Amino acid sequence: MSEQFQIMRPLPQDQANKLAEKLDALLRTERASLGAEDARYLQRLVLVQRLLTISGRVLIAACFFSLWCLVPGILLLALGKIIDNMEIGHNVLHGQYDFIRHPYLNSETFEWDIACDAKSWQRTHNFEHHTYTNIIGMDRDYGYGLLRLSDDYRWRLQNSWQLLTYVALSTLFQWGVAYHELAAQRVFFGRKKADRHSQVSDAELKKAFFGKATRQLLKDYLVFPLLCFPVFGYVLLANFCANILRNWWTSTVIFCGHFTAEAQVFYPEDCQNESRGQWYYRQILGSSNFRGGVWLHVLTGHLSCQIEHHLFPDLPAWRYRRLAPQVQAIANEFGIAYNTGSFAGQYWTVLKRIVKNSWPTRKRVVQS
Amino acid sequence: MLQQLDPIASPTDSISHQRSPEQSVVQRLWRACCKTVFVQSSFRSFIEPLVRLISPGYLAGFQRAKVLMVQPIASGYLLRLKPHGGLTMLPGQHVQLRIEQAGRFVDRFFTIASSQQQLQQAGIIELAIRQKPQGQISEWLKGGITPGADVWLGDVAGQFQLHQERPAWMIAAGSGITPFRSMLQSLSRLTQPVHLIYLVKQADQAWFADEWTELCRKFPLLTVDIWATQQRSRPDLEQIAQQVAAMHADLYVCGPNALRQQLTQALAALPHWQGKLFSETFGGSSSGDSQTVEFISRAGQNLQASGQGSLLQLAEQQGIAAKFGCRRGVCMQCVCQKQHGQVRNQLTGELSSFGPELVQLCVSEAVTPVTIQLSV
Numbered sequence: 181m182s183e184q185f186q187i188m189r190p191l192p193q194d195q196a197n198k199l200a201e202k203l204d205a206l207l208r209t210e211r212a213s214l215g216a217e218d219a220r221y222l223q224r225l226v227l228v229q230r231l232l233t234i235s236g237r238v239l240i241a242a243c244f245f246s247l248w249c250l251v252p253g254i255l256l257l258a259l260g261k262i263i264d265n266m267e268i269g270h271n272v273l274h275g276q277y278d279f280i281r282h283p284y285l286n287s288e289t290f291e292w293d294i295a296c297d298a299k300s301w302q303r304t305h306n307f308e309h310h311t312y313t314n315i316i317g318m319d320r321d322y323g324y325g326l327l328r329l330s331d332d333y334r335w336r337l338q339n340s341w342q343l344l345t346y347v348a349l350s351t352l353f354q355w356g357v358a359y360h361e362l363a364a365q366r367v368f369f370g371r372k373k374a375d376r377h378s379q380v381s382d383a384e385l386k387k388a389f390f391g392k393a394t395r396q397l398l399k400d401y402l403v404f405p406l407l408c409f410p411v412f413g414y415v416l417l418a419n420f421c422a423n424i425l426r427n428w429w430t431s432t433v434i435f436c437g438h439f440t441a442e443a444q445v446f447y448p449e450d451c452q453n454e455s456r457g458q459w460y461y462r463q464i465l466g467s468s469n470f471r472g473g474v475w476l477h478v479l480t481g482h483l484s485c486q487i488e489h490h491l492f493p494d495l496p497a498w499r500y501r502r503l504a505p506q507v508q509a510i511a512n513e514f515g516i517a518y519n520t521g522s523f524a525g526q527y528w529t530v531l532k533r534i535v536k537n538s539w540p541t542r543k544r545v546v547q548s
Numbered sequence: 549m550l551q552q553l554d555p556i557a558s559p560t561d562s563i564s565h566q567r568s569p570e571q572s573v574v575q576r577l578w579r580a581c582c583k584t585v586f587v588q589s590s591f592r593s594f595i596e597p598l599v600r601l602i603s604p605g606y607l608a609g610f611q612r613a614k615v616l617m618v619q620p621i622a623s624g625y626l627l628r629l630k631p632h633g634g635l636t637m638l639p640g641q642h643v644q645l646r647i648e649q650a651g652r653f654v655d656r657f658f659t660i661a662s663s664q665q666q667l668q669q670a671g672i673i674e675l676a677i678r679q680k681p682q683g684q685i686s687e688w689l690k691g692g693i694t695p696g697a698d699v700w701l702g703d704v705a706g707q708f709q710l711h712q713e714r715p716a717w718m719i720a721a722g723s724g725i726t727p728f729r730s731m732l733q734s735l736s737r738l739t740q741p742v743h744l745i746y747l748v749k750q751a752d753q754a755w756f757a758d759e760w761t762e763l764c765r766k767f768p769l770l771t772v773d774i775w776a777t778q779q780r781s782r783p784d785l786e787q788i789a790q791q792v793a794a795m796h797a798d799l800y801v802c803g804p805n806a807l808r809q810q811l812t813q814a815l816a817a818l819p820h821w822q823g824k825l826f827s828e829t830f831g832g833s834s835s836g837d838s839q840t841v842e843f844i845s846r847a848g849q850n851l852q853a854s855g856q857g858s859l860l861q862l863a864e865q866q867g868i869a870a871k872f873g874c875r876r877g878v879c880m881q882c883v884c885q886k887q888h889g890q891v892r893n894q895l896t897g898e899l900s901s902f903g904p905e906l907v908q909l910c911v912s913e914a915v916t917p918v919t920i921q922l923s924v
Contacts, residue, residue, distance in 0.1 A: 211896065219651030227597040234598075264587075275880040281653045281905045283609070284593040287880045288906055288923065293587045302881055307873035395584040403585055493878055 190450050195514060196457025202510050203460050203491060206503065210495050218496045219280050225268055225478075226285065232260030240418040241408040254418045258425035259479075264293045265430055266481025271497045273298055274306060278494075294426075296358035297392035300385065304361045310493055314438055314466030315446045322438065322445070324349065324360050328537045330445050335540035342538050343531075350435075353427035362389045429479070432527060437486040440468040441529035442519045463490035464511055468519035469504065470526045477501050487518065610646060610700035611635060616672065618693055622753040624678040624723065625689045626661070630671055631701055637673070639664055639734040640709045640727040640828075644702030645675065647688055654684045655903050659802075659828070660704070661726040663733035673701075676755055678723040684901045708802070708828045710735075717792045718744040719811070721803025725755055727828060728802065733759075738767040741795070745783065747803065751776040789814035793821035801827040839914035843868050844887075844921050858894060859920060860909040869924055870909055877911035884909055889918030 191199065236257030242249040268285075269292035271277070278286050291298050304320065312318035316332045323329045327346060328339040338345070349356050362385055400419040405412040437443075444465040451462065467486040477484050478498075485500035488507055492500075511518040520526075579589070586594040592608035599606045606612070617628040637643070642659040662674035679686045710716065710731040718728050725746055732742070748754045751774060760772040775783055789811060792799050799815070801808045808827045815821055840854040841862050853866040860882055863870040873881035877895050883906050891900045891912040899915060900907065909920070 208896075211898075214651070216648075216651035219648075223597065223600070227601065230594070230597050273880070275883060275906075275908075278880075278883070278906050280651055281655070283653075284589060286883075286906055288883050288885065289589060291583070291587055291589070302879065303873065306879035307881060310878050311874045311876070395587075399584050399587070494880070 190454065190458050191461040191514075191516075193455065193457075196455050196461060198457070199460055199510070199514055199516075200455065200457035202513075203507075204456075206506060206510070207492055207495070210492070210499055210503065214279055214496070218277065218498075219282075221496070221498055222268075222272075222277050222280070222282075222285060225263065229260050229263045229268060232256050232263065236260055236422070237404065240415055241411065243411045243414040243418075244408065247414075250414060250418060254421045254425070257418065257422040258429075261293055261422055261426040262429050262479055265426060266433070266483065267478050267497065268292070268481075269294070269298070270481045270483070273302055275494045276496045293396075294354040294357070295393050295396050296354065296361050297388040300361045300388055301357070306493070310490065312451070313463055313490060314444065315448050315451050315462075318448055318451075320360070324356065326356075327534060329439050329533055331537065331541045332445060332447075335537075339538050343534055346534050350428055350431040351424060353431040354423065358389060358393060362386075433480045433483050435530045436468065436470055436523065436526045437483055438467060439530045439533055440519060440521075440526045441533055442517065443468045460491055461516065463487070464507075464516050464518065466490070468521075468526060470521055470523045472523055474501070476523065484523070487520075605698045605700075607646070607700050610702050613673075613699050613701050615693060615695055615697045615699060617695055618689060621676065621755055624676060624755070626755075627675045627677060627689070629673050629675070629699065629701070631673065635667065635673065635701060635704065637664060637667055637704045638706075638709055639730040641704050641706040643673070643675075643704045645685070646700040646702060647685065649684060649688050654688070654901060655702070656685050659706070659708075659726040659730070661729050663730055665734060676723060676726050676729075680902075682899070684903070706828070708800075708826055710800070711798060711824075711826075712738075712740060714823060715741045715795050715797035716743070716800060717788070717795070717797050718742065718800040719747070719788070719803065719807070720744065721747040721807055722749075723755075724802035724828070726802075728800070729756055729759070732763055732767075732770065735767070738769045741769045741797075742767075742771075743797075744770070744772045745788070746772065746774045747783070748774065748776055749778050751779065785810050786814045786817075789818060789821075792823065793818040796822050798823040799825045801825065801829070803829065805829040839889075840917045841889075841914050842917070842919045843870070844919065846922060846924060857913065858910055859891065859907070859912050859914065859918070862914075863909065863922075868922070870922055871924055872910055875910045877908055880908065882909040883907070884923055885921040887919040887921055890915040891918060 190196075233256075236253050236255070236259070239249045239253030239256060242253070269290065272285050272290045273287050273292075275287035280286075284290065287302070309319055309321040314322055316322070316330070323333070326349060327342050328335060400423065401416055404419060405415040408415045446462055446466070451458075454462070464487055467490045469487050470484050472480075472484055477500075482497035482500045483489060485497075485504050488495075488500035488503050489497065491507065492503075495503075508518045508520075521529075578591075582588055582591050582594070588594040590608070596606065596608040611631050611633050613629040613631040615627065616630050617626075619626040619628070635643075637660055640659070642657050644655055644657055646653055646655045648654075658675040658677060660673050661676040662672065666672050666674070677685060677689065679690070708727055712735075720728050728744055728746075732744075744760075746754060746760075753776075754760075754774045757774070760774070764770050764772055777783075789799075793815070799811065801811055808825075808829050812825065815825060838855050840852060841859060843851045843853065843863055843866075845851065845868075851863075851866060851868050853862040853868065855862055855865060857865075860870055860872055860875070870884070871881050873879035877893075885904060886900070886907045887904050888902060890902050891907050892898070892915050893900070893908075894911045894913055900912070902916070907920075
């Protein structure tokens with residue numbers, strides 16, 4: 181029917197080994213050059229984030245003097261939150277900068293300014309999503325259990341209005357993520373998968389969820405508004421807007437990572453005992469990039485280079501930009517589709533995919 | 549009476565260094581406040597990037613120090629530092645040294661080798677550092693670190709101190725001489741006899757050789773015996789123990805763990821001895837394939853495991869609960885703080901440093917004895 185209904189078969193083993201060899205060589209070169217440049221980049225980034233956040237909050241408080249301060253304040257605070265979430269938080273929690281042995285910018289202790297607790301996110305995102313990327317039924321990030329993005333999933337009535345569901349999810353994205361990463365269906369409703377065993381008790385998961393959620397709500401909607409008491413309402417509103425802006429941005433970027441028209445899906449039976457090369461192959465096909473200036477890459481936390489991120493999740497992200505042409509060349513050499521385009525173009529295909537899968541479709545025939 | 553001082557600190561190797569888990573209500577509230585308002589574990593980590601804008605060398609929780617001099621000494625270096633702020637120390641204590649090398653922070657603990665007076669009067673401390681093959685600090689020192697460079701000093705700690713009210717025997721092995729140099733140089737007068745045995749392989753490897761003669765001239769009650777084990781036989785520890793007991797002296801030991809164990813045994817056979825044993829030990833063996841790994845749980849329990857395989861496998865074989873996820877080095881859920889020891893990354897074959905750093909349990913195997921602080 182259309183390009184999205186093509187099922188991907190695993191790469192033959194000899195090809196996969198050659199692919200793994202090439203990509204591993206690339207990874208080794210990058211690993212060997214880790215050093216002061218990465219440390220400087222991270223320090224600079226954190227400084228920019230602090231300056232944006234503080235100036236944003238000061239401007240918002242300055243609504244006491246002039247309401248003209250409100251919008252710039254919101255924008256600066258939102259930018260600060262975006263950088264904290266994407267280029268710092270996401271990447272630090274992937275352990276990309278652990279080699280520095282920084283006392284607080286490391287994957288074990290870092291915490292970010294969103295509703296989702298960092299440890300819960302690591303559990304589901306780093307593990308389930310990065311290991312089982314785009315495998316039907318195993319990658320819970322595929323549609324987040326809310327959206328039907330491929331006809332491998334059964335159509336349900338709720339899928340008819342899934343464009344609206346998507347807009348709502350996007351607006352409340354941080355809460356969606358917090359709920360989703362907690363694997364809430366399992367924790368709150370006892371829907372557990374037989375083959376998955378959690379090492380963390382439900383009580384601990386709930387404590388982490390409610391603890392972080394309470395702290396975030398207190399901070400943005402009580403403590404900071406109270407600190408600027410005369411303009412309590414404005415501060416509350418501004419924080420709310422900054423959070424929504426950040427939610428829209430992160431959700432848009434993240435949806436462009438795996439849900440574009442040509443991002444492929446896989447069947448679990450094809451991914452059993454897969455080799456490193458086949459895993460690499462699946463990561464390339466299941467992810468999609470978009471092009472843009474340096475500022476766009478930084479604001480997306482380099483998820484604009486989703487393919488490189490999925491191949492090398494623990495390399496400092498700013499290197500992905502430089503690696504992309506080399507990865508593309510390797511992909512071309514093996515005849516593997518390298519999915520990239522403009523930000524708007526890729527996003528448009530995501531929207532189309534959400535709409536297209538709102539209608540019941542016939543189960544596709546697997547091509548061999 | 550035998551007394552072992554814990555935690556055992558080492559002058560040349562890294563040690564576990566934990567802050568006390570007990571916090572006052574105010575501290576706990578303040579921490580909760582920082583976690584909520586700044587989304588940071590401490591206010592300092594929120595403010596640090598901004599302070600670095602004004603003072604580029606600032607690191608929260610550390611004191612900046614300038615390198616004044618690096619002087620080669622027998623198979624090692626003497627590092628002279630000038631801390632920027634007010635550092636305080638007691639002779640015999642150790643300090644955390646942090647350097648930045650190729651963007652990475654390297655932390656090690658060293659006993660301060662210089663006297664209290666030198667710090668109070670000239671604001672200077674000295675660290676004597678033995679060269680280690682592939683040691684990161686050694687490489688850094690060898691790489692021609694120039695005077696004027698910045699390093700950082702963390703907490704000064706340790707309970708290895710001289711008690712002057714009783715006669716003392718001191719036994720130092722190799723770089724274990726550093727606390728004794730600090731203790732003896734800090735003395736203004738000596739009222740009880742002190743006998744120092746300094747074990748070295750060869751006589752020319754003794755550190756601070758001319759200082760010992762000068763100290764002996766200054767304090768008639770002090771005797772220093774530089775004992776070259778390759779020229780003379782190894783000292784008879786039982787005989788030493790008998791002499792210590794006969795003098796009712798305290799015994800101070802700084803050297804390998806085995807040395808302390810042997811002396812402890814020798815002294816245990818002498819029930820009439822009234823003195824105390826103070827010790828600082830370091831090092832373990834690093835040979836053989838199977839290494840002992842010590843896991844410290846969050847509750848402070850120590851659990852031992854040994855064998856081959858990844859640290860995660862070792863822990864699981866012993867029934868030690870450790871967090872894990874992908875088991876292939878991707879998801880970072882099993883990342884734990886290694887306190888000391890060397891590990892090899894099974895994926896890359898890369899060897900870690902010896903000091904504190906984060907490691908992935910699922911793809912790391914122990915090369916030397918290792919201590920791991922578990923996150924559960």
